[in-house]
Amino acid sequence: MFRVLAVAAVTVLAISGCAGGGDGAKETVGYAADQPPVTIDFWYMPSGGPLQEKAVAEEAKEFHAAHPNITVNPVRIVWEDALTRLSTASASGEGPDVTQLGTTWVGGFSRLGALRPYTAAEIDAVGGQTAFTAASWSSSHLIGSPDTTAMPWLVDVRALFYRTDVLKAAGLDAATAFATWESLEAALQRIQATGGGVAPLAIGNENTFGIIHNVAPFVWSAGGDLLDTAGTASRLSEPAAVDAVHYYQRLVARFNDPQVAKMINNDVPAAFAAGRGAVTIDNSQSVGDFLADPDRPGLRAGWGTAPLPAGKAGRFGFLGGSNLAILKDAKHPGAAFEWVRFLTGKQSQQRYAVSTGLWPARSEAVAGTRLETEPAYAAFREMIGHGRMYPSVAAWIVVESVIAKDFAELWHAPGELTRDQVRSILAKTSADIDETLADPGRTGIGE
The missing domain is CATH 3.40.190.10 (Periplasmic binding protein-like II)
Incomplete structure (x- = not known):
């Protein structure tokens, strides 16, 4: 069983962030509460069996309670098939709005131009680079590229x-x-x-x-x-x-x-x-x-x-794990970002990551959970600080x-x-x- 926290209703879901260029222009991110109802597809690859499947379903319910005009359709993909299916979806433009990606896949899909880069305002909206485990951020983009194409989610x-x-x-x-x-x-x-x-x-x-x-x-x-x-x-x-x-x-x-x-x-x-x-x-x-x-x-x-x-x-x-990417051809990119923002937020990270035994990519999500208090996790808390990704x-x-x-x-x-x-x-x-x-x-x- 895992703890379900009530999520307060959000009155205004769109927030403003500074766009690049320094001209004072504002960029609206997310999907406002007065926008029409949409359904987004989310592809995920559970490695923990039924527990993770149940956790994804619960997070989708929590999200919909806070965002009544966005419905998430979780689609379970086995890891063995995921690379082929994502490749086909990227080429055809018929893929999901949001997908889980293995951290080692980010570079390849980014090079192919299959992923929609996150804007500076969107990165600010999730707390910025420093909100995440330092090593995790190295897998958020193709090496040498200025574009962030995948948001850290779970850490192996x-x-x-x-x-x-x-x-x-x-x-x-x-x-x-x-x-x-x-x-x-x-x-x-x-x-x-x-x-x-x-x-x-x-x-x-x-x-x-x-x-x-x-x-x-x-x-x-x-x-x-x-x-x-x-x-x-x-x-x-x-x-x-x-x-x-x-x-x-x-x-x-x-x-x-x-x-x-x-x-x-x-x-x-x-x-x-x-x-x-x-x-x-x-x-x-x-x-x-x-x-x-x-x-x-x-x-x-x-x-x-x-x-x-x-x-x-x-x-x-x-360190390995999974990131969250919005596909270039996502039908509802604004709503897709709201789902990414939700899954990488502290409350969802504590519910989903902690309940399934995975490590949250968001650093603050560890505090007050069994990851912080259970002695058997002490070695992992230390190894996070010594971790490197490929x-x-x-x-x-x-x-x-x-x-x-x-x-x-x-x-x-x-x-x-x-x-x-x-x-x-x-x-x-x-x-x-x-x-x-x-x-x-x-x-x-x-x-």
Whole structure:
């Protein structure tokens, strides 16, 4: 169940904001209460099952109560079909008014000109850039473009989960065991020796896209990066990236549960809760799941969360998630903006994001919720401050596919690889990425 807050009726829904140019002109944004009734289509992709579907329906009801002349028609799209359907809709002009977008899709759809840029007045109306988690705003536009084409909505933030009983048996304190690369590896070795048959790690190796999200923080904390700052060339063959990937591959080869290794990432949380592995990497949604159903073998004796370990360049974490975009051919752009403004507002963020276990992109929405008070969320609160998103390049969908394909050799190796072997794989990956980035029109959408 989630809490439904009453929303006061809004007398005047259009607000004024300064338009660009400094000439004192005013720009009206939104959809005024005296405008005729309209229905807008909203495409969304639930990753949390029925709970998220129910939450979207409730938000649509709350919104309509405050905006009687706007009806939202939520349309559920599965993630596996979303890219193709959005590509087709963008080309035909027959898509929704508002759509959820994965943060890594923003660059590609922006390059195609499929999204309607938010005006300066609209950005001001939602509180401006500073209202959102700093890293989230980097996914609001195509890299190098002045146009904001997607508004941050939900954040995928990750941290370590661990079994307190296994750590206690190994004589480990989570505060120090997971602090650095060195202490993490030493802790896993200790668990392997004293864990009573529980594998130190639970990491799925079959979903190579998800694995990238686990590896990237280690690359950043080693002082490396995936691409250069302009998003025009790979940096994966540089020494820092090689060090990070070699370290991560070693951990997986030495300490991973062999059955979990054959799983896709989405199946790992349930395996961890069922008792497989002492340590895993997962997002904040699993906190709510574990709290709701704690009577499982891997959870009964206690579990906790911890920030990802720091490398020589500091502590970093992967941030993903979803943004909200208005399509270029939206039939009711003013009403569409009202829906975006509502979903990114504090009250909706607290109801929807918090109730589903996702992290709100709006920073102030955390205050006074269980995300602020529940101890198991503490690691995620810290990781938000250390989070980075992938560069919002037009071809990121293709770049990610290249990394997933080439990195498969790392995860399917029969054991630990040498640094030279890892460097050779990353050199090929970098060359493949550079070839992709050399085509300025490449987006991976509709290709």
